Amino acid sequence: xxxxxxxxxxxxxxxxxxxxxxxxxxxxxxxxxxxxxxxxxxxxxxxxxxxxxxxxxxxxxxxxxxxxxxxxxxxxxxxxxxxxxxxxxxxxxxxxxxxxxx
Numbered sequence: 288x289x290x291x292x293x294x295x296x297x298x299x300x301x302x303x304x305x306x307x308x309x310x311x312x313x314x315x316x317x318x319x320x321x322x323x324x325x326x327x328x329x330x331x332x333x334x335x336x337x338x339x340x341x342x343x344x345x346x347x348x349x350x351x352x353x354x355x356x357x358x359x360x361x362x363x364x365x366x367x368x369x370x371x372x373x374x375x376x377x378x379x380x381x382x383x384x385x386x387x388x389x
Contacts, residue, residue: 295355297339299324306339306355317358321351327370333379340382342370348386 294309304321307313322343331338337355342348348366350373366386373384
């Protein structure tokens with residue numbers, strides 16, 4: 288069995304996201320506070336575009352896009368109601384979100 292290449296683990300716990308990268312074992316690469324994520328996150332499958340997409344807004348459809356290499360964070364309002372699911376395209380260049388009217 289070969290060793291993993293570009294393996295990343297995302298841990299959600301008590302209002303924090305921890306990002307771990309596998310290099311001869313998992314090492315913590317970043318950790319930051321968030322609101323209530325409720326498993327609404329997606330990880331880019333493209334290792335050259337290492338993005339984490341998540342929403343911690345339970346009132347509006349705000350999406351946050353975190354670049355894991357340069358640690359930049361961008362926010363945008365995708366919907367007027369809470370986001371229920373999200374995804375990143377296989378090439379890592381597009382995101383898709385869905386919400387529900389409440």
